[in-house]
Amino acid sequence: xxxxxxxxxxxxxxxxxxxxxxxxxxxxxxxxYGDNYAHATPFLIGLAVGVYGLGQAIFQIPMSLAADKFPxxxxxFLGLILFALGGMIAANATDIYEVIIGRxxxxxxxxxxxxxxxxxxxxxxxxxxxxxxxxxxxxATSIMLAFAVGPLLVGSxxxxxxxxxxxxxxxxxxxxxxxxxxxxxxxxxxxxxxxxGQQLASVLKIGDLNRxxxxxxxxxxxxTAIFVLLPHQLSEVLGLSVRQQGLVYLPLLFIGFAxxxxxxxxxxxxxxxRQVFLGAIGLMTAALALLALGSHVGIGIVLxxxxxxMGFNLLEATIPSWISKRAPVAxxxxxxxxxxSSQFFGAFVGGALGGVLLTQPNLLAWGVxxxxxxMALLLIFPIAQPPYLSSTTITLPKNIxxxxxxxxxxxxDGVDELVVxxxxxxxxxxxxxxxxTDDSRQALSHLxxxxxxx
Numbered sequence: 001x002x003x004x005x006x007x008x009x010x011x012x013x014x015x016x017x018x019x020x021x022x023x024x025x026x027x028x029x030x031x032x033y034g035d036n037y038a039h040a041t042p043f044l045i046g047l048a049v050g051v052y053g054l055g056q057a058i059f060q061i062p063m064s065l066a067a068d069k070f071p072x073x074x075x076x077f078l079g080l081i082l083f084a085l086g087g088m089i090a091a092n093a094t095d096i097y098e099v100i101i102g103r104x105x106x107x108x109x110x111x112x113x114x115x116x117x118x119x120x121x122x123x124x125x126x127x128x129x130x131x132x133x134x135x136x137x138x139x140a141t142s143i144m145l146a147f148a149v150g151p152l153l154v155g156s157x158x159x160x161x162x163x164x165x166x167x168x169x170x171x172x173x174x175x176x177x178x179x180x181x182x183x184x185x186x187x188x189x190x191x192x193x194x195x196x197g198q199q200l201a202s203v204l205k206i207g208d209l210n211r212x213x214x215x216x217x218x219x220x221x222x223x224t225a226i227f228v229l230l231p232h233q234l235s236e237v238l239g240l241s242v243r244q245q246g247l248v249y250l251p252l253l254f255i256g257f258a259x260x261x262x263x264x265x266x267x268x269x270x271x272x273x274r275q276v277f278l279g280a281i282g283l284m285t286a287a288l289a290l291l292a293l294g295s296h297v298g299i300g301i302v303l304x305x306x307x308x309x310m311g312f313n314l315l316e317a318t319i320p321s322w323i324s325k326r327a328p329v330a331x332x333x334x335x336x337x338x339x340x341s342s343q344f345f346g347a348f349v350g351g352a353l354g355g356v357l358l359t360q361p362n363l364l365a366w367g368v369x370x371x372x373x374x375m376a377l378l379l380i381f382p383i384a385q386p387p388y389l390s391s392t393t394i395t396l397p398k399n400i401x402x403x404x405x406x407x408x409x410x411x412x413d414g415v416d417e418l419v420v421x422x423x424x425x426x427x428x429x430x431x432x433x434x435x436x437t438d439d440s441r442q443a444l445s446h447l448x449x450x451x452x453x454x
Contacts, residue, residue: 001127002393004181004424008122009131011179012115015076016135017142018173019083022166023052023106024146027227028249029154029162031358032242036159038095043355046228048099050351052086053220055107056344064113064337065200072118072333073182079111080174087166106166107344113336120324120332121183121419124393124428130268132321137257137264140316144253144309147227151246183419203335208326211383212319213342215281218376219315220346221353222288222369226308228354229365230301238298252302256309264317274385277318281380284311285373292366325386394427396420397449409447413440 001009027049034045067075086106093099116135123131154162203209234240234248267276287307294300319339327335357365397405402420409418409429414437417430429444445452 001123001130002426004421004426005123005127005131008119008180009134011176012119013135013138014176014179015080015115015173016112016138018169018176019080019112020139020142021146021149022083022087022169024143025150025153025162025165026159027150027224028147028231028245029150029242030159031228031354032231033154033159034096034099037093037099040096042358043352044096044100046351046353046355046358048096048103048351049228049354050224050348051100052103052107053224053344053347053349053351055104056110056112057341057348059108059110060113060341060344061200061334061337063110064117064333064340067114067117067333067337068331071182072114072121073177073180075114076111076118076177077174079109079114080170080177082106082109083173084167084170087163087170091160091163091167093160093163102163109170110337110340110344112343113333113338113340116320116324116336116340117333118180118183122181122421122428132324135320137261137313137317139320140313141253141257143223143316144249144257144312148246148250148253151242151244151249155243181421181424183421200334200338203327203331203338206326206335208383208386209323209335209338211380212322212326213339214376214379215277215315216319216339216343217346217349218281218373219284219312220343221350222284222308222373223312224347224350225354225357225369228351228358230305232358233295233301233362237296237301248302248305252306252309256306257313259310260313260317263314267314267318268321271385273318273322274383276314277322277383278377278381280311280314280318281373281377284308284315285370285377287311288366288370288373292363292370295362295366322386392429392431392452394429394448394452395450396422396425396427397447405447409444412443412447413437415440415444 030049031045034040034048063075063079083106086102086104086109088102089105090099090102093102116132119131119135150162153165157165231242231245234245235242238248240248263276263280267273284307287304290300290307291304294304320336323336323339324332353368357368396402402422406418406420409415409427414432414435415429416432417428419428419430421427441452
């Protein structure tokens with residue numbers, strides 16, 4: 001990777017990590033500590049855990065639609081402000097309804113898809129898979145780390161302190177946004193004349209993208225529900241306090257992460273993404289079935305969680321990469337927005353469902369989650385392998401008009417997308433090599449004022 005891509009991954013990855021840790025620290029502890037708020041009931045506690053997902057699901061699509069038409073960074077900054085304000089409201093809450101309002105407002109800062117689209121803008125096609133997989137692993141690791149850190153910190157900071165940390169993380173994320181390069185996107189397929197409906201329709205008609213939306217919905221539904229159910233079960237079966245439970249999650253997280261990495265490499269390098277992807281969903285289905293049958297004993301809980309975390313890491317790493325490959329060039333943020341909305345709507349449903357299942361027998365509670373993941377596997381099974389394109393990097397020639405030069409580049413057959421970073425004096429070309437001819441290669445070398453290896 002070049003220096004621009006490394007800066008982008010550092011900045012975007014840091015923003016994702018701060019947001020995810022802030023959002024998910026409360027998940028493994030709130031089903032216990034939520035009882036301290038006025039008017040709390042099991043359902044409202046589950047709703048407080050998952051309602052941020054409803055805000056994300058509602059606002060992800062409009063923000064991503066806007067990010068395909070306007071500069072991405074101001075939209076991200078706005079989302080981080082809302083995220084910080086929501087944390088402040090929840091930190092000062094005295095009843096459960098105020099917590100729900102704060103979590104919903106934090107969720108309305110729905111910029112996950114815009115962040116992914118920004119990262120896709122500033123990475124070359126052959127590096128994009130690695131960048132997206134890195135983001136997927138960052139998200140998965142951050143969520144798992146939050147599950148471990150939340151129980152360790154809640155004893156000393158309380159729920160209010162965790163919410164204040166969320167707001168502090170949002171401010172740090174705003175600072176990291178300045179680390180990410182600011183790209184000028186120049187597309188062959190102009191969106192200016194497309195209505196919002198047309199923009200959405202062009203993405204919704206792609207069946208494989210819809211299958212990816214189903215997978216992320218099921219993943220986050222089951223994950224959020226699991227951590228509404230787990231604190232009570234770990235206390236009952238293993239005799240662990242909420243604070244001690246973080247020491248169970250951490251080793252399982254790192255083992256699951258380590259086991260997942262070789263499979264992620266196989267998926268990307270060997271182009272076996274479909275096989276690894278479906279295998280991960282099958283593994284998670286089996287893990288939930290094991291929890292349904294064995295959650296009354298410690299080994300059943302630990303082994304079930306380990307298998308689930310392995311599948312979780314695999315899906316979180318591969319879905320962003322797959323979206324970036326399969327989404328239309330001009331609608332990347334829209335496609336990622338739909339996927340993020342599905343993700344967070346799943347979290348909302350999972351939180352509410354977890355609150356309902358909290359009062360049910362273990363076999364029924366875990367069995368429902370296993371059934372949901374199994375149904376998702378059947379719906380996703382027809383998915384095809386993602387397409388694989390290529391790109392090249394060009395050092396901007398001196399003394400050019402960037403807009404005129406960009407239009408000439410996009411007029412060449414085989415060029416689908418051009419991203420220019422004037423400050424770094426670099427441009428990325430996304431190429432369909434099946435459409436490149438000798439004449440188009442010569443035209444590109446002439447415009448680049450140097451020979452290109454394409």
